[in-house]
Structures are given as structure tokens and as C-alpha cells.
Amino acid sequence: MLEQLSFMTSVATVAGIYAVLALGLNIHWGETGLLNFGHVAFFAVGAYTTAILTIPSPTATQAYSFGFGLPVVVGIVGGCIAAGLVAVLLGIPTLQLDEEYLAIVSIGLAEILRHVMMNENWLTGGVAGLYGIDRPLRGVIPPEAYDFFYLGLVVLAVGLCYAYSRRLKQSPFGRVLRSIRDDEEASIALGKHTFRYRMQAFVVGGVMAGLAGALWAHYATALTPTAFGANITFLTWVGLIVGGSGNSKGAILGAGLIIAFREATRYLPDLYGLGDIIPTLRLILVGALVIVTIRYRPDGLLPERDISYAEYCKRVEYGGE
Amino acid sequence: MAFDPQFLLNGVIVGSTIALAAIGLTLIFGILDFINFAHGEYLTLGAYAALVANVALGLPFVVAAVVAIPITVALALALDRVVFYPLRREGAGALSLLITSFGLSIILRNAVEMVWSSDPRRFDVGGAEAMAIAGVRITAVQIAIVVVSLVLMIAIHLLLTRTTLGVTMRATASNRSLALSSGVNTERIVTWTWVIGAGLTAIAGVLIGLNTVVRPSMGFGLLLVMFAAVILGGIGDPYGAMLGGLSIGIAQEVSVAFISASYKPAVAFTIMVVLLLWKPEGLRGADT
Amino acid sequence: MVNGDKQVDRRTFLQTTAVAGGAFSVAGCMGGGGSDTAVLGMLQPFTGEVAWVGESSEVAMNIAVDQINEAGGMNGTDIEIVTEDTETNQQTAISALRKLTDSDGASAILGPTSFTLPAVMDIAQESQVPIISPTAGTSVLDDRGGNYIFRTSASDSLGGKAMARIARDNGYEEIAVMYVDNQGGRSFGQTVIEGFEALGGTITTEVALTPGKSSYRSELTEAFQDEPEFVSLTAGTQTGQIILDQWDEQGLGGVWGLSNDMQTDSFAADVGAPLEDSYAIGPLPGGEKYDEFAAEYESRAGESPQPFTPEAYDAAMLAALAAEAAESNSGSDLAGEIPAVSKDGETVTSFQAGADALDNGTEIDYDGASGPVDITSQGNIRSSFAVFQSTGSEWEQVGEIAADSLDF
Amino acid sequence: MSDPLLSLSAVTAGYGDLYVLEDVSLRVDEGNFVAIVGPNGAGKSTLLRTIVGGTTLHDGTIRYGNDDISRTPRHEIVDAGVGYVPQDDAVFPDLTVRENLRMGGYTGDGDVDARIGEIYDLFPRLEERPDQAAKTLSGGESRMLAIGRALMPGPDLLLIDEPSTGLAPQIVDRMFERIDKIHTEGTTVLLVEQDVSAVVDSSERVYTLQNGEIGFEGSVEEFQASDDAESLGW
16 A cells, blocks of 8 residues: 555656646646747756756766866756746747637747757757656655655645736736736727736746756756657647646646546556557547547636637637528 | 759759649649648659559559549548548638648548558669760759659649639639639639649659559658758749749759768758848849 | 457447446546456557557566466466557556556556556656566666666667668668657667668668558658668667658668567568668567467467567566565565566476465575576666568668677 | 517626626617717627627527527627627737638628729728738727728628727828728628727617616717717716
8 A cells, every 4th residue: 555655656746747737737728828839848957957966077088078066956946947048039939929820839948858869869868768857855855754844845846836827817917917818909099018928927827837846857957958859848748638627726736637537548568458549549538638628628627717809709700601 | 063963953853743742732822721731741652652553453554543643632632521521611720721731631641650550662664774975974864854744844843824714713723702702613623632632642643653662651751951042932822832843843953062961951941041131032032 | 460359348338338338437436447356457559650559568468468368367466457549648647657557556567668658667666566578679667777777678779889880780881860750760770870871881761650651752862861881770660661752662772670569471462672781680489488478479460570579578577576576565565676686596387387486585596588688677678689680571680799898 | 570680688798707797788770870889898898709700608699680699609600790890809810801801701702802802992901002011000000900800791781890999080081981981881790899989970779788787778978968969978
């Protein structure tokens, strides 16, 4: 039973990291209507930045050239800042265009970043990656309790991001963001500089993803480019959609469910001995879950409560006849 | 070191197939107003349909390639009916359609892998040996690929400008609501768009498979490149997609001469981002 | 991988799919190894381009485990195999490893490949469950192994040096190097470059390839621009075959030096005549023990053994023998015995013989299907290589490169 | 009294759960020129969209001729003889002038080219630039094209949404001249306008719409004498 608990702890930790990712994405899409399909880019920047800041200087045999050995806290903060900066850089060419441009360009950026991770050995260790990333308070917490401690840290991060999202939603800034989402022309008419507001929201969501990346780095203790594929962006989106976008609770619930689903399906081969077709079958099930949710619970499990007039117009417009 | 024109030729071959597939993607985007992430899988399915006809049933390659078109089209139409149409009817937003297409993409890709495994497969066509023409190497098959692509692009141009269906498709793409007000049955146009889009994509899949190999990830691997081509040409613009596809194919292959080949996939996106900064409306966009 | 039992299970599954959906959540609490069996975990890719690695090494592991169970099991308990898919992705690999160590209570874990092994090393170390990889050649492990991380496959740094030696010994002065740009490919390719330069040769071009692409014509144009007579290629069979086909089509000339992934009968047959006179490195054929394994593998899988399958078989044997030596199936107990049972003792080639010798208090040296498998304190093996040359339809062994000749 | 060409009875409509029109009834007789006037946001455009099936109809019926068209798909309403000129996005920007007109004749069975010739007679400026993309036209030309496009199938009833918006006064006058001409040649016209002064000369019957409800209803003379006219700035 204790073994099960330990496994559950690690599943919960991963779910928590995805919840932070989903909360960030919720600020982009749920609150501001930004179609960010390169969320993993912020995640990766957060993870690599904290790793580079905290790992020791490289030895002769290691591929990377920088390791600053700074405290973990500095690394995490640095990871968040770096992710925010990337959001600014990505936002400049795309946030003034139609939303589809952001969608595709953000995927593109995430791909470019992955190739940088794979090729720039001096910075990222290349395909070999970075190892031996320190974990916070490693020496202080007893090893048998460490997993629980780290889960606690992750839960704390989820809580902070959740509280921030709630406050944001109720603040005047949050109302501006939603008005931008629902009807940009109206908010321009109101004299809001939508570019600036969109940029702020983009940065905030990016920082949250960076935080998730930093948490991942110190959890995994090793980073390789294979951990930063487009499927992370996709899983986060699935979580947000299933949970209910525009609603922070929905983002957390959705992220938790999708990770639980992914992990629970690991037990399928144990039950049925399906052997070689199981892995593909699992992915097919995740795909089906997405389609079914959108078809039958389009607003997710926890829908946003009120939907504005402009949003309705949008939906009617898409409805065609 | 002198620049080897071989890179340019390789680019034209790769680019013309990307262009074909990108036309399908951009047409569907124009009419249905969402980015179809499953588009790459239609390309894969087209290639596998031809593969089964060619290798398993022993049909001549050209016949198999032709057979693949209606099969892929029928599949695309069936998937539209089952997956996308119910959402359209209920007035779901573009994002719901997009995420649904991503789910569909995963299902299709893995279903293909489940049925045919991840092993690369080849069409049963005669051994291709490159001939040297004016200092570059090209095979008869590759010449055919470029010719077929060009002919299809001209055919699409004629369709879009000379036929009522084509003009209606462009009209529906630019203003769906107004098309309805002009008496256009947009669902009928949606059907035709799938027919043309999936048909072109199936041919692109067969040509890419012919130029290289057929495997479950072939379409998904090209999806981002197709997106880049579409953006480069201006979203929803079929001519832009042709130009974008060719440019990206050439840029990728030529880049190998100058930078590490492992950065090749990033070339398309770098071009895309730079273009957006410089000319956000796409290569063909108006200067106003 | 046709297996009669599996067919039945699959049918059972189809009939009960409806129930399965609802059972996921419950299953999470029901799964896990019972205490009446010992668990060996297998962590390999089962999906995507390298799915063949998982599928073929599972066959090899099954052979080993069946033999161990027939001989009474590991410390008297039957071994159950639990396989997990890495999806060639670090995140999935970590989750899968956690499940194997925490939930299934695996005594040892076989796998994964170079893609994900570096990323899970620390986690395995922390969980105190040994990892024995039959598939990870990455040079990252050269000085990071030992303790809980071992491998039965040769390091890329040895393979790369062997390749450099083949080129040099056959009189080539200038070679080009192509490698797929992933963990395995790059470390191998870089060692070829370093090794060949150390032997006084010149590298004309170095081309890193993105695996999984469909066309490598431009990469080939780049690699062959200075008309090298010998080109070293490190790639999997899928990418490798595309490259060789397109090389043939383009009529570029020269001979190849292929990494061990491509040294299979089917690869030589598929590429055929154009490959004639090209070289490949591979493990030294393991004699009688290998033939025995190959026969069993063929009867189960219907094909000759894939690369790394003898290594996978040996990895399972080593884990079980180490448990016998430690008289415990706990990962932390048996880890330390893994190097010990692989060298310096009475030579054994089967689990039965090894277990009997250990019962008598004799130290053992396991020699397996892939060769002598002597594990160093860094968790690596020192390995000799065979040199193969293609006849245009199959590989023919033409020489041998001893482990001692690779210290340069 | 003969049967009306178009009648709305007790129509309540809007977008999804949102109600814009409440209990609206009106009639348009064959050959009539009817104007609906009202302030910005009164629901005028929604009213026209409702007639052509572009909104959610919650209650009431819409009849055209002898048919109930309340649930008829939009494209079939056009087929039945209703032309509609929306206020915004009324032309296909990327299509040429000729292609725009051709799109308008999409459902027509007659000779499209002959019909295009008739439209050119009505709006000679369009004939001068048949291959120019619609997005490059001036505001007035674009409005002409929009009306021409709607006239292509030869509708019996033409719905026009705010023909005057954004146009210079002398162009507005010329625009109404043309609309009058269309009317006198036999097409029934229903248009909505915010600028009351622009419509009184042409129309025969006036409705006022405020907050989604019909206020005044009657002839132009009655309207000019009413309080509603004053409140609308007449």
C-alpha cells in the first residue's frame, strides 16, 4: 500500500505541474482569448533556465559550458523571468495579428526552441541534456519524506497561481482582458490599449508556464529535449478544455484528470495482457476523450458562469445557418 | 565553395509536394474557419490507401494512386459528418473544432500505426536511378512528381477562377455569412471543399511516399511545415499556399548547404516569424 | 511477434472493452505486483519510430524469464514481467519508471534507450532500483554509470572508435561522418570524428540528420560534396535505409561504415547490391550460447534476432543472478552484485548453472548470448567488435577489433 | 386587404439566449417601399437578419408570400426571392466586381451575363471596373456593388440595411435615386435607416423600432406628423 501511495504522490506531483501550466494557459485563452499553441516553449525556458542557474560548473567531459551553482530559489525566479521575456519577444510580432497567427507562430517558436535545445550543446547540453539538477532542501528533508515535501511545494505553487488567477479575474484588469476576449473592437472603442493588455496577460501566463518548467526541472533532476515536445502543449490544452476554460478551478481539475487518465491507462496491460497494441490504444483513447468532451461538454466539466453578449454573437456567427 | 544547384532542385521537388498539401489545408481553413490538425493524417491515409492498392492488391502504381483519391475523400467526408458536422451544427467555436481535430489526428495516426506498424514502406515501382541533367541529379519519378504537382496547381487555379464552384468557394471563404445571403448552400460548399482538399492532400501523400517512404508519422511530420506554408502565403489564400509551400521546400533544402542539417526543420519557422514581422499579411498580401 | 496466448487475451479484451472504460480509475488501486511474485520491469519505447526496440527486446526478455522460471525462479519466486512504454519521451519515461519502482515493486529495470536513460538515471538512483540497459550506448554513461546504472550494450565511445579504426585500417585518409541527431547518434558520430582524427585522418564533412524525415537528399549532397570514399553513418534501420536508398538513387559512390543498429541480415538484404563492400560493426558472435538464443528467438518471433536482443536477454539473466547472489529480490540488495556475477569466477552460461554455483558458495562469471558481458565498476562493458562487410545480400564477418585496441 | 408579401407576427428573436427583438409584427405589401427607422442599437439590423434566417428565432412566425419561412435555411430564402444587403461586409473583398455579381446570380437560372449587363446599366461605375477586386472600391462603389449583387437573382423583395452609413451626402442622394428606380421598376423594398431624413422622400410606409419593439406604424404623412418623428430628430 505504501508503494501505491508513493506512486500516487509522483502522479499528483506531475498533475500539479500540469495544473500550473493549465492555469497559465487559462490566462492566455480562458481570460484573454489568446490562442497559444506553443505553451511548451515557456515551460522549456523555465526548466532550462533554472537548471543552468543551479547546476554546478561543468567538468571536462560535460557538453555544456555554463553552470552557476546558484541556490534553487534563484533558479526558479530566474526561470519565471526568462519565460516572461520570451513571452514579450513572441508577443511583439504576433499579438497584433489575428489569433490564428499566434497559434501557428507559437507552435513554430516551440519547435525552434526544441532544435536549439538539441543543437546548442554549450548552453543546453544538446541531446545529452543536463543532469544532476539540485532539489530544494535536499539535505534537510529526510529522503523518505522528500516526495511528499516536493508535492507540497507543487501544491503551494498551484495555490499561488490559483489565488492570483482569482484576483486577476475580479480586478479591473481582468475585466478588460475578458472584454478583449469577447469583443476587441468594443474595448478599442472604450480606449483600452488592447496590445498592452494582451501583452501583459501573455507575459503572466508565460511566467506561470515558466514556473511549471522550473518545478519540473527540480522534480526530474535531468532535462533532455525529448521532454519538451508539442504533446505537452496538447495535454495542457486537453486539460483546460476538459476542465472548463475561463475557470481556474476547471483548469486545475482538467489537468489533474488528464494526468490521472494517462497514468491509469498504464494499468490496462496488467488487466488484459494486450501486449503490443496497448500503447497505441492508450493514445487513441486520449484522442477519443478529447473529441467526446468537446462534443458533449463543450464548456468543460466546470464551465465559466456567465457568457457575454459578444461571445454569443461570435458563436452565432460560427453557427452559420 | 561553389553552391551546388542540386540543393535547389531538391527544394523544388519537396516544395511542390508541400505546396499541394498546403492548398488543401488552406482551402479547408478558408471555408470551415478552423485549423485542421488532422490534415497531415489525411495525407498519410492517402499514401497508405495507395500502398494497399499497389502492394497488397498488386495494382499498377498509377491506378493505385488514382484509387487512393476517392478513398481518402470518402474518409474525410465520413469524418466530417461524424466528427465536425455535429459541432458546426451546434455552433461550436473555431477552437472546439481545432482541439477536436487534434484529438482526431492522434486517433488516426495511432490507428494507422496499429494496423500497419511503424515500419517504413515503399511503393512497388521500378528502381529509380538518377540521371544527370545540367549538373544536377534527378530521377524520372521526381520529374513526374514535379510535373503532376504543377499540373494540379494550374488545375486548381482554373477551378477557382473559371468555375462557379471555384468562385463560390472563394466567396464562402472570404465571407460565409454573405455567401449564405447570396443563396449559397454553404454545407454543399463545405462538402466540395473536403473533396478537393482531401483529394489534393491524398495525391500529395502518394507523391511524398513515392519520393521517399510511407510511414504513419509522415503526415504529422509535415503538418508544421504545411502550417508555415499557409501562414507564409496568408491564411486562406490558395495561391499563397502554393508559393509558401515552394518557398519553404526550397529554403529548407538549400539551408543544408549553409547551416547544420539538424536545424532544417527550424528553417521554415524562422522564415515564417521573420515574414510576419516584415509583412504580416503574407507574401501575396496587399501593400496597402 | 505472434503469440497464441495473446490472441485469446485480445479477444477477451474486445468483449470487455465496455467494462474497461469504467474500470480505469478502479484499476489504479488494483494494479501492482503481488508479493508472491518478483517483478522485473521493462522500460522501452513501444510506440513511434523506435517501437521495434521495445517489441524485440520484450521477446528476448521473455525467453530469459521463461528459462529462469523453469529453473525455479529468482530466489524461488516466479518472475513476472511488467512492460512500460517510454514513448521516447522523458516525461513519460519518468512516470513509467515511477510506476515500475513504486507501484509494481520491480527488483530491477531493463532498458531504456539512450533517448531517455540519461533523464531517468537520477530517479532510479534515488529509488534504489538498478537499471540495466541493453540498448543505451550513449557516452554520457561512460563516467556516470555504476552503483545503480549498468548496461550490457557497448558504449558508443567504443563503437565510434571501432568505426574510426575500420576506416583507418582499410587505408582511408578522408572520410565524411553522418549521424542522426539524437542521444545515441550524436555520441557515436562524435567519437568517430575524434577517433579518426586521433588516428591521423581528416574529416571532410560532418552532417547531423534529423531522424524520421522522408528525404535526406540534400544531406547526402552535403556529405558527398568533397567526394569522400568512406562515409560513416550512425542511424537506426529505418532512417538508414532511406539514406542508403537515396544514396543509391543519386549515384554518389563510395563505401559506408554503418553503426551496429544496421548490422542485421534483413538490412543487408533490403538494401542489397548497392551495399556491397560497405562495412558495419557489430558484436562478436557469441558462439554456442548465441546460436541457442537465436534459435529460440527465431521460433518465437519468426525472424532472426534484432540488434540488442542478446543484450536484453543477458540483462535479464544478470539481474536474476545478482538477486541469487544477494539472496534477496530487493533492488537495493541485488544492485551491488551485478558487476560481481558478471566476471571473475566460475564461468556459467545459464541461470540454472549460476544459481547452483552460487548455492555452493562459488563466485560466478556469467557469459551470455552477447559475449562475455564483464561489467566494470562504472557499469559499462568492455567490448570487442566484429567487422562485417556486405556481399551485396548479407553481412560477412571479415575481421575483429579487440577491446584492447580501442584505448586511444 | 390583399395578402402581404412579407409579414412578421409576434416575432421574438436574438442571438442564442440573448433577446434583441420582442414581439415584433410588421407587414410589407407587394410593390411597397417600407422604411424602418430607429436609433443605433434598436435592433434594426437584427430585424433584417431575422427575416433572412440569420438569428435565433425564439417565437413568432415569418411569412413570405404563402409560405412560412420561419425555419427555412438562409440560402433557400434567397432562392424564394428575397435579396438582402447587409450593412457591413456586404461584398466579397477578394473577388472582382464581376465575380461578386456572379456570386449574386448563384441561384439564378437565367442568363447571368445578361443580368450583369442590367446591373451595369443601373450602376455604370461598376461596368468601368469589372476586374477590380472589391476591396479596392470606394465606399459608394462598394455599396452599389452590394446592392447589385443582391439584385442579381431578380428578387421580388429587397432588404437593405442602412444604405446611407458612411457615405457623403451627395452620394447618399444618388444612392436613394437608384433605390427609387429599383422600386419603380417593380421590386418591393424594405430598408432600415438611422438617418430618417434620407428615407422620407422615398418610402410609403414607416415603422419605428426602439429597444427591440415597434413603436410607430403608418404612412409617411402620419409619421411626419407624429411625435416619433420628432424624437428621431426629424
